[in-house]
Amino acid sequence: MNRANMHVWGWLLLLPAAALLALFTHYPALATILHSLYSTARPNRPSRFIGLDQYATMLDDPVFHQVLWNNTIFALGTIPASIALALLMAVWVNDRLAGRGFLRLAYFTPTILPMIAVANIWMFFYTPDYGLVDQIAGLFGFARHNWLGSRDTVLGCLIVLTIWKEAGFFMIFYLAALQQMPPNLAEAAALEGASRWTFFRRVTFPLVMPTTLFVLINAVINSFRLVDHIVAMTKGGPDNASSLLLYYIFEVGFKYWDTGYAAALTVVLLALLAGLATAQFLYLDKRVHYR
Amino acid sequence: MDFDSWAFPGIACAYNNRRGNLAARSGGSRTPGAHCGLATGGRVSEIVVESVSKLWGATKAVDAVSFTAAAGQLLVLLGPSGCGKSTTLRLIAGLEAASAGRIRIGGRDVTDLPPAQRGLSMVFQSYALFPHLSVAENILFGLKVRKVPATERAARLQRVASLLGLDTLLERRPSQLSGGQQQRVALGRAIIAETPVCLMDEPLSNLDAQLRQDMRREIRGLQQKLGITMVYVTHDQTEAMSMADQVILLRQGRIEQDAAPAELYARPATTFTARFIGTPPMNLIALADGAAGAVVRGSDGPALFDDKGDGLLAGIRPEDIRIAERQGVPARIVTVEYLGADSVAACTIGDQPIAVRTPGRLNLKPAAAVSLLWSPAALHLFDAATGRRVDDDRLRRVRDRAFVASA
Numbered sequence: 001m002n003r004a005n006m007h008v009w010g011w012l013l014l015l016p017a018a019a020l021l022a023l024f025t026h027y028p029a030l031a032t033i034l035h036s037l038y039s040t041a042r043p044n045r046p047s048r049f050i051g052l053d054q055y056a057t058m059l060d061d062p063v064f065h066q067v068l069w070n071n072t073i074f075a076l077g078t079i080p081a082s083i084a085l086a087l088l089m090a091v092w093v094n095d096r097l098a099g100r101g102f103l104r105l106a107y108f109t110p111t112i113l114p115m116i117a118v119a120n121i122w123m124f125f126y127t128p129d130y131g132l133v134d135q136i137a138g139l140f141g142f143a144r145h146n147w148l149g150s151r152d153t154v155l156g157c158l159i160v161l162t163i164w165k166e167a168g169f170f171m172i173f174y175l176a177a178l179q180q181m182p183p184n185l186a187e188a189a190a191l192e193g194a195s196r197w198t199f200f201r202r203v204t205f206p207l208v209m210p211t212t213l214f215v216l217i218n219a220v221i222n223s224f225r226l227v228d229h230i231v232a233m234t235k236g237g238p239d240n241a242s243s244l245l246l247y248y249i250f251e252v253g254f255k256y257w258d259t260g261y262a263a264a265l266t267v268v269l270l271a272l273l274a275g276l277a278t279a280q281f282l283y284l285d286k287r288v289h290y291r
Numbered sequence: 292m293d294f295d296s297w298a299f300p301g302i303a304c305a306y307n308n309r310r311g312n313l314a315a316r317s318g319g320s321r322t323p324g325a326h327c328g329l330a331t332g333g334r335v336s337e338i339v340v341e342s343v344s345k346l347w348g349a350t351k352a353v354d355a356v357s358f359t360a361a362a363g364q365l366l367v368l369l370g371p372s373g374c375g376k377s378t379t380l381r382l383i384a385g386l387e388a389a390s391a392g393r394i395r396i397g398g399r400d401v402t403d404l405p406p407a408q409r410g411l412s413m414v415f416q417s418y419a420l421f422p423h424l425s426v427a428e429n430i431l432f433g434l435k436v437r438k439v440p441a442t443e444r445a446a447r448l449q450r451v452a453s454l455l456g457l458d459t460l461l462e463r464r465p466s467q468l469s470g471g472q473q474q475r476v477a478l479g480r481a482i483i484a485e486t487p488v489c490l491m492d493e494p495l496s497n498l499d500a501q502l503r504q505d506m507r508r509e510i511r512g513l514q515q516k517l518g519i520t521m522v523y524v525t526h527d528q529t530e531a532m533s534m535a536d537q538v539i540l541l542r543q544g545r546i547e548q549d550a551a552p553a554e555l556y557a558r559p560a561t562t563f564t565a566r567f568i569g570t571p572p573m574n575l576i577a578l579a580d581g582a583a584g585a586v587v588r589g590s591d592g593p594a595l596f597d598d599k600g601d602g603l604l605a606g607i608r609p610e611d612i613r614i615a616e617r618q619g620v621p622a623r624i625v626t627v628e629y630l631g632a633d634s635v636a637a638c639t640i641g642d643q644p645i646a647v648r649t650p651g652r653l654n655l656k657p658a659a660a661v662s663l664l665w666s667p668a669a670l671h672l673f674d675a676a677t678g679r680r681v682d683d684d685r686l687r688r689v690r691d692r693a694f695v696a697s698a
């Protein structure tokens with residue numbers, strides 16, 4: 001087979017996957033951008049080109065500001081905590097201890113559960129009076145509290161739940177990375193008299209850095225991508241206090257049927273995620289890979 | 292591990308330079324370690340292992356093993372794969388807990404102490420270098436952990452690096468080094484600790500023949516110069532014979548023989564030792580009673596010596612046998628293997644196989660009839676049932692009454 005032929009073959013083999021990707025990923029993304037430049041069609045008013053008007057509306061939209069702020073808090077609350085917890089759990093269950101298989105399974109369980117089921121479990125935890133949280137708080141003499149019904153606590157509740165769900169998932173990646181580490185590194189360090197903490201700080205943590213980058217990017221994407229628990233638990237309430245960007249897009253698009261504005265919001269979300277991922281790669285990639 | 296053809300001369304060259312430096316710097320000084328400041332301070336660092344056992348479930352990896360490595364000695368643990376060498380070493384290091392027995396280092400009972408408090412360093416078989424740290428950081432890891440002041444750290448690093456020829460490689464990562472260089476880093480990490488005891492687990496197993504020979508000499512030189520007590524694990528008998536003060540041959544977790552290399556070669560205590568040491572190893576030939584004395588089983592003479600032969604194994608080293616025209620024991624050639632400096636001929640006497648090693652090239656066709664000769668002193672005898680060497684008196688009597696003698 002000559003060279004040109006080989007290229008043709010290569011492209012032909014790639015074609016089915018590329019076609020699907022273009023049809024369901026690239027085309028919708030481009031269509032969304034285009035769509036955001038048009039007004040939403042109404043029964044009496046057909047859609048027309050309005051340029052960047054939707055984006056201008058966004059700047060004055062208090063709900064948009066609120067959900068962006070909420071999402072920032074949500075991301076800052078969930079990402080570092082779930083990653084730290086995942087690493088801690090992985091180091092812990094990687095040790096030779098009795099029943100570690102059971103422990104690994106226990107930590108991983110939240111990941112297997114569908115978000116809706118998780119939401120149900122935590123709804124019970126947060127129920128005023130009867131819920132687990134209130135019952136335990138009651139033991140220490142705290143007054144009852146409507147955890148999901150209060151503007152001050154609702155976002156925090158969702159953050160805790162998300163950490164609980166995500167940490168187990170990230171733990172699996174860390175566990176895989178830790179198992180790649182030759183056990184005699186720990187032995188060599190032990191011979192030198194390094195404490196567990198020193199070994200973690202000087203050896204384990206740097207060596208799992210590539211995993212941390214991977215997990216970090218996933219965590220960032222997830223913090224903008226998770227809506228199931230909001231749909232199931234709070235519907236963004238009370239008073240948009242727990243609404244995140246994607247949930248707001250869902251509301252705008254499928255409750256108010258303002259598809260043009262929803263498209264514009266989607267473009268913002270995409271740009272945000274692309275920007276964050278690029279920044280992480282550019283900034284961290286240099287310091288992550290030691291080979 | 293492979294070396295590019297162009298990379299290898301570089302290593303060999305670095306090595307040669309280093310030799311030169313060492314020789315120059317040692318000057319006339321005869322005192323080991325006196326000139327380089329890496330001495331272990333003359334601390335008594337004898338290692339005593341007292342009936343130590345290690346069980347993995349039901350398998351006895353190490354079975355009531357006792358031995359002593361005298362201070363400043365290089366002791367080799369030798370044995371086939373799975374005989375418990377690594378386990379013994381890890382027990383001394385404290386990386387495994389002993390199921391029974393005591394371990395003392397420098398007179399101190401360390402059996403229940405964690406590895407760091409045993410005052411030893413270790414070179415792992417796979418080096419165990421930290422892949423994300425530079426050579427310098429790898430070597431300094433332990434000193435930093437122990438909070439040795441920075442100025443002293445730098446001075447010690449300088450000494451060790453020049454000793455091992457690593458000066459120009461200090462900023463590299465382990466992945467940017469050749470196998471031999473990585474090994475030297477592992478060695479550097481062990482000797483910078485200046486512990487009186489150093490343990491090594493097959494440190495040369497990944498190197499090619501040439502580099503292995505160089506490193507062997509280097510490690511031995513370093514050990515003697517610094518007066519380190521070293522326990523060295525290998526399954527390579529050449530390594531053991533060429534480096535050791537004392538060799539412990541292990542077999543299935545038990546000590547088969549504990550002796551100096553020369554003794555191990557000259558007076559193997561068991562058939563196992565006899566079969567393990569030497570290339571090719573000692574021939575073990577079953578004997579039988581003949582009319583005129585002991586004959587090779589399955590042959591009708593001549594008698595090897597004037598005594599009973601049943602239940603005995605005659606041990607003769609291939610290099611002690613000569614091929615002659617007549618007079619000796621008739622044998623038949625099976626194959627001849629030419630090795631360069633010498634040839635190894637596989638022969639049979641009766642139904643017993645016997646290898647013969649002769650200098651130069653041997654021009655004999657398979658099935659050729661030959662005659663084998665050896666001196667009485669080359670004859671060893673073992674009890675076929677127990678595998679143990681017969682006692683000296685009996686052996687002397689037999690050697691006095693030997694018939695086959697090389698002229």
Ligand SMILES: Nc1ncnc2c1ncn2[C@@H]1O[C@H](COP(=O)(O)OP(=O)(O)OP(=O)(O)O)[C@@H](O)[C@H]1O
Pocket residue numbers: 347350351352370371372373374375376377378379526
């Ligand atoms: N962690 C373990 N669990 C169970 N059995 C083990 C363990 N480590 C070693 N063993 C067993 O103990 C015996 C001795 O092992 P060891 O590693 O000491 O052998 P070795 O002499 O170093 O062999 P090699 O030359 O192949 O390295 C072997 O039979 C091995 O299967």
Ligand SMILES: [Mg+2]
Pocket residue numbers: 376377378
């Ligand atoms: Mg081993």
